[in-house]
Amino acid sequence: MRVPGFGTNKNSFNSFIIIALLEHWNNRDDDAQKVMMQAIGKIVSVPETVAFPISPQSIRVSNYRKPVQLVLLGNSYEELERVQSEVINQLRKNKKFSRIESDYSKNKPEIKLSINKNRAKDLGISTDAIGKTLETLYGGKTVTKFNQLGKEYPIILQQYLADRRSKEGLAKIFVRSDISGKLVSLANLVKFKEEGSAKKLTRYNRQRAVTISANISDDYSLSEAIAYLENLISKTQPSTQIAWKGKSEEVKETSNELYIIFALALLTAYLVMAATFNSFIHPFIIILTVPLAIFGGLVFILFLNSSINIFSQIALIILIGISTKNSILIVDFANQLRTSGKSIESGIKEAANLRFRPIMMTSVSTMIAMIPLIIGNIGPGAGEASRLAVGSTILGGMIISTFFTLYVTPTMYLMLAKNTKRIDAVDLELKKELN
Numbered sequence: 468m469r470v471p472g473f474g475t476n477k478n479s480f481n482s483f484i485i486i487a488l489l490e491h492w493n494n495r496d497d498d499a500q501k502v503m504m505q506a507i508g509k510i511v512s513v514p515e516t517v518a519f520p521i522s523p524q525s526i527r528v529s530n531y532r533k534p535v536q537l538v539l540l541g542n543s544y545e546e547l548e549r550v551q552s553e554v555i556n557q558l559r560k561n562k563k564f565s566r567i568e569s570d571y572s573k574n575k576p577e578i579k580l581s582i583n584k585n586r587a588k589d590l591g592i593s594t595d596a597i598g599k600t601l602e603t604l605y606g607g608k609t610v611t612k613f614n615q616l617g618k619e620y621p622i623i624l625q626q627y628l629a630d631r632r633s634k635e636g637l638a639k640i641f642v643r644s645d646i647s648g649k650l651v652s653l654a655n656l657v658k659f660k661e662e663g664s665a666k667k668l669t670r671y672n673r674q675r676a677v678t679i680s681a682n683i684s685d686d687y688s689l690s691e692a693i694a695y696l697e698n699l700i701s702k703t704q705p706s707t708q709i710a711w712k713g714k715s716e717e718v719k720e721t722s723n724e725l726y727i728i729f730a731l732a733l734l735t736a737y738l739v740m741a742a743t744f745n746s747f748i749h750p751f752i753i754i755l756t757v758p759l760a761i762f763g764g765l766v767f768i769l770f771l772n773s774s775i776n777i778f779s780q781i782a783l784i785i786l787i788g789i790s791t792k793n794s795i796l797i798v799d800f801a802n803q804l805r806t807s808g809k810s811i812e813s814g815i816k817e818a819a820n821l822r823f824r825p826i827m828m829t830s831v832s833t834m835i836a837m838i839p840l841i842i843g844n845i846g847p848g849a850g851e852a853s854r855l856a857v858g859s860t861i862l863g864g865m866i867i868s869t870f871f872t873l874y875v876t877p878t879m880y881l882m883l884a885k886n887t888k889r890i891d892a893v894d895l896e897l898k899k900e901l902n
Contacts, residue, residue: 507565519566533566533680534689536712537696540674544665547571547677550704554679557699563687571677573663578634580659587656591646597656600642605631634659671710678712688775689718725780732787733757740795744802748887752879753794759875760790760868767863771841771855778853782860789833789861790868794876796822801880802890811884815877823873830869837862 489495489502497505506520539554541547551569558564580601582594602608607625614620630636637657641650669676683692693715700709711719733754740750764783768775801818805811840858 533682534714535564535679535681535683535692535696536715537679537700538671538710538712539677539679540671540708540710541677542675544571544668544675544677547675550707551677551679553703554699557703558679558681558696561695563684563692563695564681565684567679567681569677569679570667570669571665573665575664575666576661577664578659578661580657583656583658590651590656591644592642592651592656593645596642597653600640600653604640671712674708676710680713689714693718728784729787732784736787736791740791744798745890746887748883749798749802752876752883753791753798755875755879756790756794756868756872757787759871760786760864763867764860764864766867767859768856770863771859776853776856778856779860782857783864786861786864786868790864790872793826793830793869793872796826797872797876798880805889812881815880815884819873819877826869826873830865834862834865837865 489499495502503520510518510520537554539547539550541550548571551571555567555569558567582597584594587594587597603624604626607623609621610624611622612619613622625631626636626640630639637659638652638654640653642653642656643650669678671678681692683689693711697709700707710716737750737754740753741747744750761783764779764786765775768779797815797818800822801811801815804814804817809817837858840854841862
């Protein structure tokens with residue numbers, strides 16, 4: 468079956484797509500993933516077909532592409548076909564991968580004609596005459612145009628459609644011999660062979676390429692899948708060049724960028740606070756609460772069975788600003804108390820006691836705001852994965868950082884701020900010099 472406009476492109480052969488809509492969330496108990504798993508068990512039993520269900524992504528992109536997209540690069544498509552067969556066979560042994568397929572498959576039906584040159588020569592028929600005859604009758608040729616009532620109609624010479632679709636149509640085509648002048652049937656001069664060919668030959672970075680795509684199970688991250696494939700290629704096909712596309716390429720490019728973003732966020736926060744406090748030690752004391760917040764966020768991600776995705780990564784960056792707020796309240800107030808003549812120890816104790824209520828008020832309000840994101844994910848619902856990732860990360864980070872900030876910040880302030888001056892030390896020295 469061929470449905471133009473569906474499948475990979477309009478030139479797709481023997482493929483089609485069926486769009487099925489699910490009931491509203493209130494009318495069903497299972498989410499889309501469970502429905503897909505149930506559908507797989509029924510679809511795979513259809514004989515002589517390769518079928519699989521797909522689900523549209525929450526953030527719509529150009530196509531319903533799978534997360535794993537491995538690109539094999541080579542000098543010839545025959546070599547790439549051999550390599551892809553070995554790689555796909557190995558992937559099918561790993562239960563973490565599903566719906567494994569390649570964009571290079573010889574499923575386009577073709578008939579290759581070969582001319583018996585010796586027989587054609589004996590009969591006085593040239594290969595050029597045979598080629599032009601086939602080109603005209605199968606491809607069509609405009610031989611003239613007909614004008615009637617001011618309108619022009621092309622006259623196309625072509626064999627009947629029914630004859631073009633059958634093998635017996637060759638027997639109805641005759642070519643005149645240059646020697647005898649008689650008509651000779653093409654069926655006596657041409658042999659045909661049915662075979663499949665690739666519907667398209669893709670390239671990547673101007674090189675011959677084949678793309679292997681696959682889905683992964685919920686308990687298998689995309690980073691783990693990429694590492695597995697890289698290890699597989701290095702062991703089985705060490706001479707084959709590989710590249711990545713789609714989500715796999717984004718993970719490869721952004722895996723290191725995530726650490727850079729965290730580092731830049733910490734550095735920016737540190738420099739801003741250093742300029743505010745006029746000290747490099749006080750901001751360092753405040754920054755020490757960030758690892759506690761990140762640790763709490765990661766613990767709750769695992770505890771609530773969420774995953775580290777783009778939403779949880781954004782939440783971790785947000786935690787950098789939220790968690791440092793508590794320490795800023797304590798350190799800033801302790802510095803103000805030191806200007807009134809109090810010692811470091813008495814100042815930090817009083818600051819921790821007086822700032823306890825505003826710290827708890829702001830922290831608890833943030834935690835309460837995250838609870839609907841988590842409670843709303845009890846049972847299936849639209850956007851549950853993104854809400855759970857953000858809610859669990861921020862809630863866990865705030866619980867851990869708020870609890871430990873009340874102990875870690877005063878302790879580190881006593882240890883590291885002993886050799887620091889009062890924030891009004893410069894003003895006092897100027898007054899002393901002026902007097």
